[in-house]
Amino acid sequence: MENKILLIGTTNKGKVREIAEELKELPLIMKDLSEFPDISPPEETGKSFFENALLKARYYAEKTGFLTLADDSGLEVEALGGAPGIYSSRFAGPSATDEQNYTKLLNLLKGLPREKRKARFVCVMVCYHPSGQLIWSEGVWEGLIAEEPRGNYGFGYDPVFLVKEFNYEKTAGELPLQVKNQLSHRAKALKSLKEKLRDFLKELK
Numbered sequence: 446m447e448n449k450i451l452l453i454g455t456t457n458k459g460k461v462r463e464i465a466e467e468l469k470e471l472p473l474i475m476k477d478l479s480e481f482p483d484i485s486p487p488e489e490t491g492k493s494f495f496e497n498a499l500l501k502a503r504y505y506a507e508k509t510g511f512l513t514l515a516d517d518s519g520l521e522v523e524a525l526g527g528a529p530g531i532y533s534s535r536f537a538g539p540s541a542t543d544e545q546n547y548t549k550l551l552n553l554l555k556g557l558p559r560e561k562r563k564a565r566f567v568c569v570m571v572c573y574h575p576s577g578q579l580i581w582s583e584g585v586w587e588g589l590i591a592e593e594p595r596g597n598y599g600f601g602y603d604p605v606f607l608v609k610e611f612n613y614e615k616t617a618g619e620l621p622l623q624v625k626n627q628l629s630h631r632a633k634a635l636k637s638l639k640e641k642l643r644d645f646l647k648e649l650k
């Protein structure tokens with residue numbers, strides 16, 4: 446099969462690293478938005494992870510003419526009724542840093558015992574072709590919110606997310622890329638997307 450171009454449609458460098466690593470064995474030439482500095486990101490007006498992932502994938506596919514993969518993801522905290530959810534990247538304000546976002550979260554949960562600190566990462570991925578054809582998938586990763594940040598790997602809320610698979614003793618920020626990529630919400634969404642992508646690539650004109 447001839448190699449097709451896939452644009453990774455995200456402004457988040459942490460996501461680009463994880464997605465490129467996971468898809469590297471597919472017959473694809475991967476591009477990212479650093480090659481398109483004139484395209485500014487769309488406003489995320491959707492009401493769900495799926496709506497926002499579709500909105501981003503369609504936007505970048507239509508702007509560039511390339512098959513595009515976009516991810517909408519976030520952290521749902523049980524004690525906060527599922528917040529910050531689709532607003533995860535702007536939890537502490539429109540241009541908040543990762544550290545400001547997780548510090549706000551830690552302050553809101555201050556004093557809550559372990560059993561009330563349940564959280565999950567959710568990721569919805571959409572792969573959209575400019576012809577209008579699309580496939581999508583979802584992944585979830587369960588954990589607990591730590592009391593203090595730990596670890597320098599990853600991005601976003603990784604330093605405060607205690608991982609179930611490590612008996613809640615390690616944060617996602619303490620997991621090297623290859624380890625996070627076996628467990629995370631994004632890894633799960635990508636694995637199921639990968640299976641659909643092989644057939645999808647064959648069907649595309």
Ligand code: ITT
Binds near residue numbers: 455456501516519603
């Ligand atoms: P794009 O929209 O350009 O993809 P973004 O960072 O704004 O970049 P989202 O709107 O999907 O992406 O917001 C996702 C936010 O959720 C992200 O900025 C983190 O705060 C959080 N998040 C998602 N996946 C994460 C992960 O694997 N580890 C830590 N935090 C994560």
